[in-house]
Every structure is written in C-alpha cells, then in structure tokens.
Amino acid sequence: MIVKIKRQRSAGCAPYWQKFKYEGSEHITVSALLDAINYTDDLYDIDGNLASRIRWECSCMQAICGGCAMVINGVPALACNTFVDEVRGKELVLEPLSKFPVVADLIVDRSIIYENLNRVKAYIDSLAASDAKSHEHQYSVAKCLKCGLCLEVCPNYRPGGTFYGAVFANESYLITSQSADEKPDLVDEYKTHFGAGCSKALNCQEICPVGIQTITSIMKMNRK
Numbered sequence: 001m002i003v004k005i006k007r008q009r010s011a012g013c014a015p016y017w018q019k020f021k022y023e024g025s026e027h028i029t030v031s032a033l034l035d036a037i038n039y040t041d042d043l044y045d046i047d048g049n050l051a052s053r054i055r056w057e058c059s060c061m062q063a064i065c066g067g068c069a070m071v072i073n074g075v076p077a078l079a080c081n082t083f084v085d086e087v088r089g090k091e092l093v094l095e096p097l098s099k100f101p102v103v104a105d106l107i108v109d110r111s112i113i114y115e116n117l118n119r120v121k122a123y124i125d126s127l128a129a130s131d132a133k134s135h136e137h138q139y140s141v142a143k144c145l146k147c148g149l150c151l152e153v154c155p156n157y158r159p160g161g162t163f164y165g166a167v168f169a170n171e172s173y174l175i176t177s178q179s180a181d182e183k184p185d186l187v188d189e190y191k192t193h194f195g196a197g198c199s200k201a202l203n204c205q206e207i208c209p210v211g212i213q214t215i216t217s218i219m220k221m222n223r224k
C-alpha cells in the first residue's frame with residue numbers, strides 16, 4: 001500500500017508530501033506501520049529518493065499517553081489505537097494535527113493545553129471531602145490524555161484564542177468538584193473560556209479516545 005505523509009523538517013519550515021511503499025501486513029496499527037517503515041537500513045521514498053526517518057511521537061503504545069495523536073485519512077486519532085485495515089481509503093494519509101504548531105513531521109507542540117490550564121489556575125490546592133455521587137464521572141474525566149483530539153475537531157477552538165475547548169471544560173469540572181472551596185474563580189474562568197464559546201457541536205465527545213462524556217462536565221459546570 002501507499003503511505004503518504006505530510007512532512008516538515010522543523011518548526012517554521014514549509015511542509016511537503018512524501019510517499020512510501022509498505023508491503024507488510026495491514027492488520028497492524030498505524031504506529032507499528034510507522035515503525036516498520038522507519039526500521040530499515042536506509043529509507044527510500046516511492047520514487048527511490050533517500051529520505052530522512054519519519055518523526056512521530058509515542059510513549060505508551062497503549063492509548064494512555066496521547067503522544068501519537070495525528071490525522072489519519074482525514075480523521076484525528078491515536079496512531080497506536082488505529083488499525084490500518086480499518087481505515088477507509090486506498091492510500092494511508094498521515095498528517096500532523098492542524099491546530100498545534102508542528103515541531104517536525106507528525107510531532108506537534110501541545111503545550112498550549114497546559115499553559116491555558118495553568119493560566120486560569122485549573123489545579124487543586126485544597127482537597128474536598130469525597131463525594132460518592134461524583135466518583136464515576138470524576139474518574140472518567142481524570143483519564144483525559146491531553147491528546148488534543150477534541151480541540152482538533154472543535155469548530156470553535158482556534159489556536160491562541162480565548163476559547164479553551166473540551167479539555168478545559170472537563171478539567172474545570174474535575175478541579176471544582178474536588179476542591180474544598182469549589183473554586184469560584186475557576187467557575188468564572190469557565191464562563192469566559194468555555195461557556196461563552198461552546199456551540200454544543202460535541203465533536204469532542206465523538207472523537208475522545210477514552211470516551212469522556214464532555215456533555216456531563218458541561219452540564220455540571222453550567223449548574224455551578
């Protein structure tokens with residue numbers, strides 16, 4: 001099969017497309033396919049030109065770290081959690097997420113996610129007594145990978161904008177529900193950086209690889 005990859009040497013360089021031929025089993029993950037392409041003595045593209053190794057990010061290979069998030073045949077997904085033979089299309093087309101700065105090839109810089117959370121003090125500094133009714137959703141939200149897939153598919157999230165997206169709505173719920181004073185300042189920040197911009201398209205919920213029900217976080221935060 002043909003694997004077409006949007007490449008970029010480093011931040012700020014012009015992107016370009018490069019095609020590779022892959023002849024192994026297609027019942028493997030996109031991560032495993034990238035490894036298979038990279039683990040050759042010399043890497044050549046489909047035209048026989050010597051190519052540099054494809055740079056992409058991973059750590060866990062178990063859909064836990066979020067590092068391998070990329071766009072696979074037009075759909076944002078985790079490469080380690082996506083099987084090649086389940087992806088539609090004759091070619092396999094891989095691109096970096098479009099709403100984050102590209103570091104190199106398929107690697108993007110997602111530090112804006114943490115910078116936004118830090119900016120509005122979305123962290124716990126005094127623990128609340130446990131609340132049995134909230135455990136289930138708190139546990140679900142705590143699984144957030146900070147992978148950025150929800151921001152990639154959100155029609156309202158813009159890089160550098162004031163709308164922080166689903167990852168912030170979920171974190172707002174988690175932090176306010178676990179803090180002794182319920183963080184009234186964070187509730188105000190939620191109004192500004194989420195409530196005022198969300199149009200409830202809920203693409204975030206459809207795409208989330210760990211199945212976080214963002215609508216539940218929104219509902220609970222809107223009540224606050």
Ligand code: SF4
Nearest residue numbers: 144145147148150208
């Ligand atoms: S809410 Fe889901 S899609 Fe968004 S960053 Fe967390 S794990 Fe990724």
Ligand code: FES
Nearest residue numbers: 061065066068080
């Ligand atoms: S490598 Fe960790 S989520 Fe894919």
